Amino acid sequence: MKVILYMATSINGLITKGQDDSDWVTETDWKEFDALIRDCGIMVMGRKTYEIFGDDFPCKGAINIVMTSNKKLLNQKTPSNVIFTNKTPKEVIVMAGNKGLKKLMLIGGMTLNTSFLKENLVNEIWLSIHPFLIGNGLRVMDKFDCFKRLKRIGIKELGEGLIQIRYRVNK
Ligand SMILES: NC(=O)c1ccc[n+]([C@@H]2O[C@H](COP(=O)([O-])OP(=O)(O)OC[C@H]3O[C@@H](n4cnc5c(N)ncnc54)[C@H](OP(=O)(O)O)[C@@H]3O)[C@@H](O)[C@H]2O)c1
Numbered sequence: 185m186k187v188i189l190y191m192a193t194s195i196n197g198l199i200t201k202g203q204d205d206s207d208w209v210t211e212t213d214w215k216e217f218d219a220l221i222r223d224c225g226i227m228v229m230g231r232k233t234y235e236i237f238g239d240d241f242p243c244k245g246a247i248n249i250v251m252t253s254n255k256k257l258l259n260q261k262t263p264s265n266v267i268f269t270n271k272t273p274k275e276v277i278v279m280a281g282n283k284g285l286k287k288l289m290l291i292g293g294m295t296l297n298t299s300f301l302k303e304n305l306v307n308e309i310w311l312s313i314h315p316f317l318i319g320n321g322l323r324v325m326d327k328f329d330c331f332k333r334l335k336r337i338g339i340k341e342l343g344e345g346l347i348q349i350r351y352r353v354n355k
Pocket residue numbers: 190191192193198199200203204205206209229230231232233234236251252253254269270271272273291292293294295296297299322
């Protein structure tokens with residue numbers, strides 16, 4: 185199972201303006217995001233991301249996994265393409281593999297990204313870099329002791345001033 189972390193960022197690596205504003209993410213980026221979702225067929229997100237992007241999730245045509253420890257959410261009835269789970273990141277990857285899929289899209293936010301990165305579970309990082317400087321907000325990952333070498337595997341210039349860079353994480 186290949187885990188692809190996909191994030192829309194400012195040029196200084198922030199994913200929100202303030203605590204939770206991602207309204208600056210462009211239409212161009214949403215189209216790229218949708219294309220990768222269709223390609224992977226499955227994605228995993230943190231509970232806060234699920235709630236904040238409420239209008240956009242669950243995404244049709246893909247399995248939406250939401251990681252949470254919230255008992256009410258874990259016990260609620262969901263559409264067949266939505267799974268709330270308190271499994272560990274490793275167990276979630278196994279679950280995605282058991283569904284016969286080859287690529288799992290990790291779509292944030294910062295807390296969930298950090299859980300996967302800390303355990304060295306991310307194979308590729310795709311950044312959609314937006315032409316903004318944001319002074320205060322959440323980062324791609326939270327602070328922890330880490331220095332990792334990446335290999336650039338692709339770069340694309342998109343509309344609206346975006347650059348999408350894809351990196352492989354050397355394990
Ligand atoms: N720019 C972008 O591309 C982008 C993408 C995604 C999100 N975002 C932004 O990121 C913000 C949310 O990020 P965030 O860091 O605050 O929250 P988050 O990562 O979306 O969600 C955190 C929650 O997920 C659950 N969780 C996280 N790690 C877990 C683990 N290992 N096991 C089980 N559950 C786990 C916990 O839920 P419980 O508290 O329920 O246990 C935790 O409180 C939003 O504002 C959103 O707009 C931006």
